[in-house]
Amino acid sequence: MASRVPLAVPNIGESEAKMVTDAVESGFVSSVGRYVAEFERQFADYVGAKYAVACSSGTAALHLAMRLADVQPGDLVAVSDFTFMASANAASYQFADLLLVDSSPDSWGMDLDLLEEELRRRRTAGEVLPKAVELVHILGQPADAHRARLLADEFGFLLVEDAAEALGATWSDGPLKGRHVGTVGHMGAFSFNGNKIMTTGGGGMFTTDDEDMARRAKHLSTQARLPDRGYLHDEIGFNYRLTNIAAALGVAQLERLDGFVEHKRAIAQRYNDAFAGTSIGLPPNLPNEESTYWLYSVLVPGGEGTESRDALQDFLAEADIESRSLWRPLHMQPPLAHAPVLGGEVGAELFSRGLSLPCSTDLTESDQQRVIDRVLAWHALNIE
Numbered sequence: 094m095a096s097r098v099p100l101a102v103p104n105i106g107e108s109e110a111k112m113v114t115d116a117v118e119s120g121f122v123s124s125v126g127r128y129v130a131e132f133e134r135q136f137a138d139y140v141g142a143k144y145a146v147a148c149s150s151g152t153a154a155l156h157l158a159m160r161l162a163d164v165q166p167g168d169l170v171a172v173s174d175f176t177f178m179a180s181a182n183a184a185s186y187q188f189a190d191l192l193l194v195d196s197s198p199d200s201w202g203m204d205l206d207l208l209e210e211e212l213r214r215r216r217t218a219g220e221v222l223p224k225a226v227e228l229v230h231i232l233g234q235p236a237d238a239h240r241a242r243l244l245a246d247e248f249g250f251l252l253v254e255d256a257a258e259a260l261g262a263t264w265s266d267g268p269l270k271g272r273h274v275g276t277v278g279h280m281g282a283f284s285f286n287g288n289k290i291m292t293t294g295g296g297g298m299f300t301t302d303d304e305d306m307a308r309r310a311k312h313l314s315t316q317a318r319l320p321d322r323g324y325l326h327d328e329i330g331f332n333y334r335l336t337n338i339a340a341a342l343g344v345a346q347l348e349r350l351d352g353f354v355e356h357k358r359a360i361a362q363r364y365n366d367a368f369a370g371t372s373i374g375l376p377p378n379l380p381n382e383e384s385t386y387w388l389y390s391v392l393v394p395g396g397e398g399t400e401s402r403d404a405l406q407d408f409l410a411e412a413d414i415e416s417r418s419l420w421r422p423l424h425m426q427p428p429l430a431h432a433p434v435l436g437g438e439v440g441a442e443l444f445s446r447g448l449s450l451p452c453s454t455d456l457t458e459s460d461q462q463r464v465i466d467r468v469l470a471w472h473a474l475n476i477e
């Protein structure tokens with residue numbers, strides 16, 4: 094009997110166990126201890142940000158960014174429409190009005206033509222402009238952060254990069270050559286949830302080059318407590334700290350991150366080669382952008398709506414292969430039904446056709462071949 098092939102599972106090894114044990118034995122299991130500061134420093138070095146502040150989740154890091162952008166009830170925040178709900182929740186916690194922006198079919202990231210057109214229209218009409226724009230690097234694929242930053246400079250909003258899914262993704266040429274996602278905007282947010290490319294069990298990171306923002310992010314994440322003999326708090330803060338145990342796991346995972354990224358890219362290459370020449374839609378692969386292919390995802394051809402995607406998913410499940418549909422875009426989420434949306438068709442299409450295939454960093458070539466054979470068998474039976 095062949096074993097089950099999971100979608101994407103954490104890759105935890107001996108160095109992780111060693112460092113977590115060390116953190117436990119040090120007695121500093123909670124928010125004090127050497128690993129938090131070490132993780133922050135090493136993470137900042139890795140992505141090339143000046144400052145990194147460890148958080149209890151990626152959502153918490155995004156929420157801090159919204160607070161630091163001074164997003165107040167009724168302020169406008171533009172968010173990529175095709176993303177995981179957490180991207181929007183961070184802005185909703187501040188009672189922002191959301192403006193949802195569809196994806197470009199090339200990158201699956203925010204369509205900046207749509208955003209720019211709307212910014213110009215609003216400025217000409219004297220309408221309110223966004224206070225912040227949240228650009229999501231979806232599935233490990235860099236969005237056009239350079240152009241978004243130019244728009245930020247022109248229209249005066251703060252650019253927040255939601256890099257939760259894209260740790261390790263870079264630009265290999267052009268104006269951002271050598272840069273990591275999450276370091277181009279005013280602030281960036283990363284996630285170390287269990288399904289992300291590296292994990293701390295649960296956790297996140299806030300990044301910025303602005304010393305004042307970094308200091309405030311840390312302050313807000315620790316209940317806005319001032320160093321004082323008594324308990325003195327100068328504003329309403331949060332308990333968004335990462336524990337020392339989680340940070341120890343993070344330090345160990347970060348050491349292995351380059352290997353994870355390399356493995357994800359090799360998996361993507363094998364899938365791409367296998368599906369080339371079929372009508373299966375491949376994930377974005379843009380020149381000058383080095384995606385990590387965090388969750389390798391294809392667009393399933395044939396049928397109407399979600400019919401083909403569901404059929405392929407069921408066909409894979411019968412062979413004990415796990416797959417998962419891409420996200421329902423934000424404009425189709427009940428709590429956001431009232432939010433204005435620019436476009437929406439691209440995200441809706443990615444949702445109805447998109448299917449993520451197994452791509453754990455320890456996926457064996459023979460297990461991947463099983464997935465490939467099964468996908469191609471389905472394609473031969475149903476599409477050709």
Ligand SMILES: *Cc1c(COP(=O)(O)O)cnc(C)c1O
Nearest residue numbers: 150151152177179180257284286
């Ligand atoms: C996972 C994810 C988040 C949230 O991260 P958590 O650590 O789970 O809170 C935010 N945005 C996107 C795009 C994500 O995929």
